[in-house]
Amino acid sequence: MSAPVLTPRPPAGQLSREQLLELYRFMKLNRMVEEKLTNLYRQGKVVGGLYRSLGQEACSVGSAYALERGDIFTPMIRNLGAIFVRGGRPRDVFAQYMAKASGPTRGRDLNVHFGWLSEDGSMPSVISMLGDMIPILTGAVIAERMKGKKTVALNWIGDGGTSTGAFHEGFNLACVQKAPLVLIVENNKYAYSTPTSKQTANTRFVDRAAAYGCFGEQVDGNDVLAVYEATRRAIERARAGRGPTLIEADTMRMRGHAEHDDMKYVPTAMLEQWAARDPIPRYEKRLIAAHVATQEELDQVVARIDAALQDDLAAAEASSMPDPESGLDGVYADRPVAPPTPLIVVEWEARKDRR
């Protein structure tokens, strides 16, 4: 197997116009897919709950955009944007939320619980138990190091997830091993209804970096370029063998835990204050002010996304539900199910000329 060619990502200040617009497109895509999913949810077509990342799109998109070809990542429930950056397709997400056979898990698991394995960059599927992916990604990059590769892993966790034992055990092992792991703590102020003050006595999550003996950074989680740059630096350090970084991203969950949750427990003033910091309008203003794009050009980006999503949605809705007995397959290797296509391949093929 040939090792992917690693091309260091440029500092935020050196991103091309095309790349700056790509960041915009991914954030808009993240939000628009979720808006379409919300419509599906209200029509009763989503099986189970719907988890929004409204207001947190910069955390997912900015960070995932700093990964290189071959790097490993595992998004959490509010990191849908990261999946798109790494080649995931909206139609698969729609199909997955509707429990369709055409979804990447063929109806076996829900929402963003899917993944793929690929030399071009694996996405080990997340599970619901918070913190569990930290030791798993640590083991994944230790394995890559054993093979002589310089693969980095990126994982996200919420403020609530930092309270788990798996967070501690996994991150401690990563730091002891100086594993090339970057961990973004998305401090979005609430874990379901529980505020950070009931989660930990020290709500400065970046302080934990000193406790574990690794690098720590705080970043404005609603500034996509700042998230990109902090993650890029952390990835660069990790790849150079300098160990993990814990990045605390300051952000806010602008919807309930899931769509059934009216989040009356969040003070209205707090939501108003954070609405003014919405990462997408902020970035739009910045692009226009820096003459990267005009409003009309940004509107065209949105129109193109919308047209494509209509097709994706129609395709997903038209696809069939799984054959009931197909659920007996795939428990063990002797009754295999074809694994999902490593979607990233498509993405990298499309983008390779620009790297």
Added chain:
Amino acid sequence: MPVLTYLEAIRLAMLEEMEKDERVFILGEDVGIYGGAFRVTAGFLEKFGEGRVIDTPVSETAIVGAAIGASLMGMRPIAEMQFIDFIGCCFNQLVNYAAKSRFRWGGGVPIVVRGPCGGGVHGGPFHSQNPEAFFMNVPGLKIVAPGTAADAKGLMTAAIRDPDPVIYLEHKFLYRRIKEDVPEGELVVPIGKARLARWGKDLSIVTYAAMLHVALEAAEAAAKEGIEVEVLDLRTLLPLDEEAILTTAAKTGKVIVLHEATRTGGPGGEIAALISERAFEYLDAPIVRMAPPDTPVPYSPPLEEYFLPNAEKVGKAIRALHEY
């Protein structure tokens, strides 16, 4: 054929696989410089280096989690639990990640989680348990529990090469008490296949691990009284060798299921249900479960001796069932 202890057989299987396959590596607490609490990995660090024999923090969740992650990237990790009782600390990683991963998204998790189980050494409630029943209700896992040195070697080789997660239960009472000829070179005991440990026609004992030896001792004594007891060594608990269980049940019509895991919800209930569903017409007596009482494993020698099945207790059960 070289004579090996049960422990040496486990060690040799791992050593040979690590020599053959660079994807195989070991991680756990004190497995490196100390060679493992029971010295199962003694000398491995010197032979394979820190890269492939990884001393970890005291973190079972991280040990199994890291093994899972490495296996997804194509490695074949062996994760040691210093005592299998500590597998409770990483229950979530095993049950919610390793076992369900292939089913959910196609990510196979070829890991071995091994560690010393079982009582008889006065280890008390946290160094004597037999956790197989906790995991028999988890689709996606495999569980093996060798009772002989040859099986210890052959099942370890099979477990390392298996594409799915395997819990390998090594009985610490047998570590140095079992010493026998083990064929040299390649030895693979297929997972899911039981072994007829003793031929008999009057009644069957279905058992595994340390209780295999209790069953054989009781069967030997019963033979002197003219009762021919058949002993089936399961070797694998998940998946069960249903055919072998049904064959011996149908043959003798009288079955004792003997194990060291406690009674309620233990493997015996599953095996008895299998026999009554599919071999009911062949039975001449109710199926007997012999297992420790529903208590934690006690520490003090008189308490533990009372708790564990032994050849004398099994002998009584054999005579009672024979006369039924």
